[in-house]
Amino acid sequence: MVRMIVKRVVQAIPMLFAISIVSFLLIQLAPGDPVQAYITPEMGPAEIETIRENMGLNSPLHIQYIRWLKSTLQGDLGYSLVNHRPVGVQIAERLPATLGLMGASLITSMIIGIIIGLVSAANQNKAFDNIATFISYLGISIPSFWFAMMLVYVLSLKLKLLPSIGMRTIGVHTTWDLIKHGIMPTIVLSLQSIATIARYIRSSTISQLKEDYVVVEYASGASKREVLYKYVLKNAILPVITILGMSLPNLVSGAFITESIFGWPGMGQLGITSIFSYDYPLIMAITMFSSLILIIGNLLSDILYGIADPRIKELS
Structure with a gap:
């Protein structure tokens, strides 16, 4: 197991390096210019060129990348080109909200998906x-942005059951208020995972119910509920560990859409804002943090699979 973890960590280093190069090139080649945020009608070409020089945008691409990489390896993620605040501080402020939303979505997906799959x-x-x-197929097919807008329209505008935007009500700092604000984003972010887990659990459970040990348990007088939850679930749940690792990219990308629609103050909303304002240092930092979350998530998935299945542990 230790050898497998070390191997995954070593493999992650060139992967992150490649992601940083591709991301940096894509950002630089994208249309737009961060200097536009500083230009006023009174400025002349010389002043604009001075701003560009001070921002380091006149250097060749490889020099800009090396400068960024050197600062990042030293723990300095730079400063935002728009609000001039440290990028690391802004991410640290937003990261708990995103991790909380993703964690709630993962837990919701597992609980509801497993129950629906077993009962089905x-x-x-x-x-x-x-x-x-039928609902699972809908959950896999429905676009998350459309589903989010429908929830806002029905639950907030029409029924007025839940708040439509933000993480907390101004002046209110209760746990229940936080839960109410998080219900709709969590539902939207976990919908596709619930549908996927339910389908896999259903298929795996049907396969397990045909095994000999199930017949033996029934013959021993075990009830259907006992067989399902005490014996079958233990074997049927193994694919879910892999699915959770595979669903992390959807959670990370879905957070950008979900947080933007619901005004959730996380990294997704910060990322969308930075993209529209051409804030290159912030875009790069969020991209690398998102990639790191995916790599760590997949590593945890492998570790959990090894714990759940001793055969994997032996191979490691």
């Missing part, structure tokens, strides 16, 4: 199974 498998081809299968 236990009632194969019956009414509940058919309805759950």
Whole structure:
């Protein structure tokens, strides 16, 4: 297991390096100019050129990249080109909100997806199974931005059950207020994962129910509920660990859309703002942090799989 972890960490270093190069080139080649945020009608070409020089934008691309890489390796992520605040400080302020939303979505996805998958498998081809299968296909197919806007329209504007924007109500600092603000973003971010997990659990459970050990347990007098939750679930849940690792890219990319629609003050919203303002240092930092989260998430997925399945541990 230790050898596998070390191997994954070593593999992550060139991966992050390659991601940084591709991201830097894409950002530089994208249309737009961060200098536009500083230009006023009274400025002449000489003043504009001075601003560009002070921002380091006149240097060749490879010099700019080397300068950025050297500062990053020293722990200095630079300063925002728009608000002149340290990039690291801004990410540190926003990271807890994003991790909290992603964590809530993962937990929600696992609990609801596993329950729906087990019940569907236990009632194969019956009414509940058919309805759950249809809803799962919808959950996989529905665009998250459309679903988010529908939730805001129905639950906030029409029924007035939940707040439509932000993380907290101004002047209110209760846990319940935070939960109310997080319900809709969590539902939107976890919908696709719930549908995927439910489908995998259903398929895996149906396969496990045909195994000999299930017949033996029934013959021993075990109830259907006991067989499902005590024996079958333990074997059927293994694919979910892999699915959770695979779903992290969707969670990270979905956070950008979800946080923007609901005004959730996380890294996703900060990333969208930085893209529209051509804030290169902030875009690079958020891209690298998102990549790091994915790599760490996949590593944790491998570790959990090794713990759940001793055969993986032996191979490691």
